Amino acid sequence: MARDFVLRKSHAFNRIPPLVLWTLIGMAVGTVAIWQGHSLLSLKRGRMDDAKAWTITGPPCPAEGKDVFLLPHKKGPKRVDYEDVTFFRRFGHISCAPIYEDGGRGSRFYAVCQFTGPGELLIRDAKGQEWAFAPGPGQPATISMQGGQPHCVMASKFTMKSILAGEAPK
Incomplete structure (x- = not known):
């Protein structure tokens, strides 16, 4: 065929x-x-x-015992959970960002939060450890959780003026 x-x-x-x-x-x-x-x-x-x-410099926040934060107060605490960290404050507003280690060059990041005027702060990490700070009423503050430990300074670029203008912290 x-x-x-x-x-x-x-x-x-x-x-x-x-x-x-x-x-x-x-x-x-x-x-x-x-x-x-x-x-x-x-x-x-x-x-x-x-x-x-988000690297804010200023004088360190006065530390206080968490018992002082937990005392009865006219204003109850406001709670924000961010990146496995819980932030409690009495007053004001908060803005947080993940900041990468080694000046932005690293692969791991930590939380940084700026406050307009928290009065008192209580920080709780994922392990349940707690730290308390008392920047005072109307005093801005910034908390950085670099290295798993809170570092608090009495300064912030996040202000009521920036909130009203609709700007993000710079």
């Missing part, structure tokens, strides 16, 4: 010279690599800018 041989058209890729095909593939891979590298650098730059903006 005779077989019929049918001429089939070659596939479109078979008609492209191999050098041209590999050049196009290399250009596509290179474009994706450059785009990914640019995205990664932009992300790192943004993290470093955030770390710089």
Whole structure:
């Protein structure tokens, strides 16, 4: 029995010279690599800018016993849970951000929260450890949980003026 041989058209890729095909593939891979590298650098730059903006300096907050915070008060505590840390305050507003270690270059982050005027602060970590600070009424404060320990300073870039203007802390 005779077989019929049918001429089939070659596939479109078979008609492209191999050098041209590999050049196009290399250009596509290179474009994706450059785009990914640019995205990664932009992300790192943004993290470093955030770390710089959220590094607040000022005098340390006076520490107080948590018993003082838990005393009866006209104003009950306000609670905010952020990144496995619970923040209690008496007054004011709060703004928090995850800040990456090593000035934004690291891969791990910690919570930083700015307060407009908390009065008193109580911080509880995921392990149940508690710390209390008393910046005082109307005094801004910033808590940084770097290294798993709270560091409180009596300064903040987060103010009522920035809240009313709709700005994020810088």
